[in-house]
Amino acid sequence: MTRAAPALEMxxxxxxxxxxxxxxxxxxxxxAGDVHMLLGENGAGKSTLMKILxxxxxxxxxxxxVGGEAVEIASPRDALALGIRVIYQELSLVPQLSxxxxxxxxxLPTYGRRVQTxxxxxxxxxxxxxxxxxxxxxxxxxxxxxxxxxxxxARLLVDLGLELDPAAPVARLGLAxxxxxxxxxxxxxxxxxxxxxxxxxxxxxxxxxxxLFDLIDRLASRGVAIVYITHRLDEVFRIGRRITVLRxxxxxxxxxxxxxxxxxxxxxxxxxxxxxxxxxxxxxxxxELLRVEHLSSAGRLFDVSFSLxxxxxxxxxxxxxxxxxxxxxxxxxxxxxxxxxxILDGGEVRFRQPADAIARGVGLLPEDRKSDGLVACxxxxxxxxxxxxxxxxxxxxxxxxxxxxxxxxxxDDLRVKAAPAQPVRLLSGGNQQKVVLGKWxxxxxxxxxxxxxxxxxxxxxxxxxxxxxxxxTARGAGILMISSELPELVGMSDRxxxxxxxxxxxxxxxxxxxxxxxxxxxxGLPHPVPSEAAERRRVEG
Numbered sequence: 001m002t003r004a005a006p007a008l009e010m011x012x013x014x015x016x017x018x019x020x021x022x023x024x025x026x027x028x029x030x031x032a033g034d035v036h037m038l039l040g041e042n043g044a045g046k047s048t049l050m051k052i053l054x055x056x057x058x059x060x061x062x063x064x065x066v067g068g069e070a071v072e073i074a075s076p077r078d079a080l081a082l083g084i085r086v087i088y089q090e091l092s093l094v095p096q097l098s099x100x101x102x103x104x105x106x107x108l109p110t111y112g113r114r115v116q117t118x119x120x121x122x123x124x125x126x127x128x129x130x131x132x133x134x135x136x137x138x139x140x141x142x143x144x145x146x147x148x149x150x151x152x153x154a155r156l157l158v159d160l161g162l163e164l165d166p167a168a169p170v171a172r173l174g175l176a177x178x179x180x181x182x183x184x185x186x187x188x189x190x191x192x193x194x195x196x197x198x199x200x201x202x203x204x205x206x207x208x209x210x211x212l213f214d215l216i217d218r219l220a221s222r223g224v225a226i227v228y229i230t231h232r233l234d235e236v237f238r239i240g241r242r243i244t245v246l247r248x249x250x251x252x253x254x255x256x257x258x259x260x261x262x263x264x265x266x267x268x269x270x271x272x273x274x275x276x277x278x279x280x281x282x283x284x285x286x287x288e289l290l291r292v293e294h295l296s297s298a299g300r301l302f303d304v305s306f307s308l309x310x311x312x313x314x315x316x317x318x319x320x321x322x323x324x325x326x327x328x329x330x331x332x333x334x335x336x337x338x339x340x341x342x343i344l345d346g347g348e349v350r351f352r353q354p355a356d357a358i359a360r361g362v363g364l365l366p367e368d369r370k371s372d373g374l375v376a377c378x379x380x381x382x383x384x385x386x387x388x389x390x391x392x393x394x395x396x397x398x399x400x401x402x403x404x405x406x407x408x409x410x411x412d413d414l415r416v417k418a419a420p421a422q423p424v425r426l427l428s429g430g431n432q433q434k435v436v437l438g439k440w441x442x443x444x445x446x447x448x449x450x451x452x453x454x455x456x457x458x459x460x461x462x463x464x465x466x467x468x469x470x471x472x473t474a475r476g477a478g479i480l481m482i483s484s485e486l487p488e489l490v491g492m493s494d495r496x497x498x499x500x501x502x503x504x505x506x507x508x509x510x511x512x513x514x515x516x517x518x519x520x521x522x523x524g525l526p527h528p529v530p531s532e533a534a535e536r537r538r539v540e541g
Contacts (some may be wrong), residue, residue: 005068278491286310315493
């Protein structure tokens, strides 16, 4: 019996940019129905390889075959015609439009008429039928056919097993539901043979991840070949069938998932042994830096109280929508709150804007670094120096070279793989995150608010960030760390507070915090034994 041709074969792919070899003789093979995990540190070449596959970037060498036939992918249009769909980490939905309108955006059905089939020609050797959009005076006037839109959307949603209201505005959907709409959108324009997913679970909670994985299983069972890019190694063993590891733009290995261990994967990606994923170094607990008392904000936060001491990492757990990010923004001056108090170094403060918080030594690493933490068109040096312009200025003007002088030692300390004069938009996700961290290391910040500090960051860079947290607490800083990764919270926190529907539902000391207990509290389930930390907070408050 003849073996079917692979869904995709990329052989000897090479790509260079000025002064950098991004890909050097890289191979990737996908079988129909394969869930293929593409792994590597930030800057390993994963994104460049997928950009070549999607037509966003031209290769300098190598060959590509789809279904056994050699192809040229010169543009995204070519990739779409070949059944290649890419879902990027940053979703491309229009929040104001409905689910249906987003799914068929750019190909919305309109009232029109069927055009007479063209006569046979020597090129096609058979008649073909096309639909012509009605002109300004043609039948229907190009008006949206809402009935056809609803029917097409409902048919596709049922086919994918998704329970979504086609008329619901995307702005009202949760993050997991938006991810499902993005997938449905990718599959709406014809038959998808190859689906690329880049960090699809980076902002999803555990139940939402399970929902996404169920959909991936259904797609794979229908023969769709899936390339799955992730930095979460537990996902590799949960849904992956084969893995390909890239390092420094080169192909390292391709193996069945069952043939490798977590330790081997880390060594293959980083070319070094990371003996401990969460290298927590406890620091002496010092004076109270921050106290939050009865903080409330209409519809978002309800009577939230906790404290943060010098040398301490307080983790904040909870499902999406529990109020974690709203708490981070209120504490750091990004959002105002209606009731309650913030006490910093023993005195009450009221931040009107982030600049007030920065001036008092409070720095926020936001959840969305691209939108809220960086100015992508500016250089590494200018981004690091941005919060400190007033300190650097002389008579209202920042002297030439002052920003680079401030930023260079910090970028070196954080091992940012970029020159200070390089635009931030050209950096990998891990290096961008280091630049955001660098802004606060350049100033006199003692209270750090980290919202998803390792989102979209590779294993090696995660450990570097954890070691930085150890250094910060060792010198007397306090860290409020929000994370959707339970192993990270349990592994790096001295205490964990768990939020549910805008309130603190539970609190655990380091010894009492387990993934199971934290998750149960995040779901709003009662925990039978009050933790020592919660009892101490009750007595103190």
